[in-house]
Amino acid sequence: MEIYKIFNFDAAHHLACNVPDGHPYSRLHGHSFQAEVFLRGEPDxxxxxxVDFAQIDTALQQLRNELDHNYLNEIPGLELPTVENIACWIWNRLSPDFPQLCRIIIRRGSFGEGCIYEGPAKEPAARHHG
Structure with missing residues (x-):
């Protein structure tokens, strides 16, 4: 079973270091983002x-305070603020307190773009030769 919580934030960023000259993302610009946080488990x-939604609300409000109406490039860990890196950043902030975390979705709705992140890649099980 999964539960989820959605929060929105508006923020500015630029991607000058990884796009060609003249690319629209090389200039300072902003987006309205939607973040969806999913947790998986069985009800207690x-x-x-x-998980108590009030706990999730508190954690997400802290993240929203850091992200909303800010310049993402200046937030430690978001120096290259792609939707992929925003999803990873949110995961890294939430996963210590929410081991049930299973998915982060970041959407830029007006562009029809987004990212789904399901946590760091798991190491494959060791193979035994014998």
Missing amino acids: IDTGWI
Whole structure:
């Protein structure tokens, strides 16, 4: 079973270091972002919750305070603020407190673009030769 919470933020950024000269993203510009945070698990037998939404709300409000109406390139860890890196940044901020975290989706709705991140790649199981 999965639960999710959505939060929105508006922010400016530029990608001058990884795009060709004249590319529109090389200039300072802004987007309205939507972040969706998914947690997977079984409801606790006593509470009936996977996680208390109030806990999630508190954590997401802290992230929103850092991201909303800010220049993403100046946020530590977001010096290259692509949707992929924003998803990873949010994952890294939330995963220590929410081991149930299973997916982050970042959307730039007006562009019809986004990213789905399901956590760091897992190491393949060791193969035994014998």
